[in-house]
Amino acid sequence: xxxxxxxxxxxxxxxxxxxxxxxxxxxxxxxxxxxxxxxxxxxxxxxxxxxxxxxxxxxxxxxxxxxxxxxxxxxxxxxxxxxxxxxxxxxxxxxxxxxxxxxxxxxxxxxxxxxxxxxxxxxxxxxxxxxxxxxxxxxxxxxxxxxxxxxxxxxxxxxxxxxxxxxxxxxxxxxxxxxxxxxxxxxxxxxxxxxxxxxxxxxxxxxxxxxxxxxxxxxxxxxxxxxxxxxxxxxxxxxxxxxxxxxxxxxxxxxxxxxxxxxxxxxxxxxxxxxxxxxxxxxxxxxxxxxxxxxxxxxxxxxxxxxxxxxxxxxxxxxxxxxxxxxxxx
Numbered sequence: 001x002x003x004x005x006x007x008x009x010x011x012x013x014x015x016x017x018x019x020x021x022x023x024x025x026x027x028x029x030x031x032x033x034x035x036x037x038x039x040x041x042x043x044x045x046x047x048x049x050x051x052x053x054x055x056x057x058x059x060x061x062x063x064x065x066x067x068x069x070x071x072x073x074x075x076x077x078x079x080x081x082x083x084x085x086x087x088x089x090x091x092x093x094x095x096x097x098x099x100x101x102x103x104x105x106x107x108x109x110x111x112x113x114x115x116x117x118x119x120x121x122x123x124x125x126x127x128x129x130x131x132x133x134x135x136x137x138x139x140x141x142x143x144x145x146x147x148x149x150x151x152x153x154x155x156x157x158x159x160x161x162x163x164x165x166x167x168x169x170x171x172x173x174x175x176x177x178x179x180x181x182x183x184x185x186x187x188x189x190x191x192x193x194x195x196x197x198x199x200x201x202x203x204x205x206x207x208x209x210x211x212x213x214x215x216x217x218x219x220x221x222x223x224x225x226x227x228x229x230x231x232x233x234x235x236x237x238x239x240x241x242x243x244x245x246x247x248x249x250x251x252x253x254x255x256x257x258x259x260x261x262x263x264x265x266x267x268x269x270x271x272x273x274x275x276x277x278x279x280x281x282x283x284x285x286x287x288x289x290x291x292x293x294x295x296x297x298x299x300x301x302x303x304x305x306x307x308x309x310x311x312x313x314x315x316x317x318x319x320x321x322x323x324x325x326x327x328x329x330x
Contacts, residue, residue, distance in 0.1 A: 006073035006177060010044045011065055013115060015083035018044075018052050018060040020110055023163050024076065027170035027186060031178065034185045039178055043068070047092070067095045072104045074158070074173075079111035081133060088118045096121060100156065107158035109166055116157070117141040127159040128152040131202050151198040161202055168196045197277060216241050217251050224264045228271055231291040234260045269305045272298070276314045283310045 008028060010021045021044070028040045045065040046052060052060040075096070079085070088096075096119050100106055108116045113129055114137070116122050123143040128151045138146045151160045151169035158173070160166040167190065175183035187195055219241040223232065232240075237260060238248040252260050272290040275281060281289070287298030287310070302310045 004177075005038055006040050007068070007070050008040050008042045008074050008076070009068060009072055010042070010076045010078060012044065012046055012052060012060075012062065013077070013079035013083060013085060013112070014046070014048050014050070016078050016080045016111075017054055018058050020078040020080060020112075020163075021076065023166040024109065024160075024170045026190060027167060027174060030186045030189045031174055031182060034189055035178065035182055039174075039182075065092075067098075071102075072099060074105040074107055075099055076107040076109055076158075077112035077116055078109040079114060081111045081130070084111050084114045085118065088115050093119050103156070105156050105158055107160075109160050110162060113137065113146075113159055116159075117144050122157060122159075125157045126152045126154040127157060128161040128165065128198070128202075129159070130161045148202050149198055150196055150200050150202060153198065165196075165202070167192060169198065171195050172198065199277070200274065214251050214255055216243050216248070217255055220248060220252075220260065221263075224260075224267055228268055229289050229291055231264060231268065265301065266305060268292075269302055272302065272310070273306065273313065276310055277317055283314070286310070 010024070012018065012021065025042065028042055031039045044052075044060055044062040046062045047065050049064055052058075052062050096106065096116075100121055106116060106121055108122075108127070110130060111133065113122065113127050113133075117127070117137070117140075122141070124145075126145045126147055128149045129137045129146045131148060134146055134148060137144075149161070150165040151172070152158070153169075153172070158169065160169045171183050171187055171192070172195070174186060183195070220237050223237055223240055234248065235245050238245045241248070243251070249259055252258055252263060256263055258266075268290045272286050272292075275286045275289070276283070279286070283298070284295045287295055290298070292298035292301065299309050299311075302308075302313075306313065308316075
């Protein structure tokens, strides 16, 4: 029902900065304002008796955690990377498991995936993990499918990889709860230029992808990312970054195990796939805007990269969206 009030709880692990939950709170607050009625009732909790006051003077009104007496729609766990726990107390674990059995959505923001994983409630589920934590997380929790997506929704488990991704996730949930029109109004209210889909991957800084960055490589990749519609040749890129073509190819081989032309092609194809899923532009328009000279050329390159044609990929995504429970209810 569009007018249904949903109770939302945020639980902050000790030492967690309140800024971690602010993106989600902003969406919920805006939703209540833009709807003209209370869509969400929100309470924040801590796991100790201490008030939430940061070194910068941030203060967040919160209550010591007790299992809420009112029915919850979702419980969000928040934790900072610097204050990740190494265990979850048995009473807390019992409460979370009881909530899960009652159909409460269990969510985690940023480092909150760690206590949720420690509880075993993420086992055999997908979850989004920030790129800084993902390698350690995968090693620590092999029963969890950790992804580098922006956010994940998997059978009652909701996970966000970071601050902006939290806004994307909460907007997606708002659309499910109260309709796409209200979600669009809230996005406009928060000046969100584009609501990103959870299937989008986190954009990992080049320096972190490589471990150590060659300055000429960074310049070349930035140049490629800035020239998608009218691709430059490898010779042109080499001239712009002031190296020879052969030297540029050696750098790409050393750091990316690829040649410049192949890396550039994959960059353009990934941009095209994003546009296929998020815009209503025709396939030929998308191909041209990503630097492909013709429809057949685009389709052939796309199939070689992803194992599926652009049209098939788009149709499959639309079919998945049509099977979404919210869509079926409507």
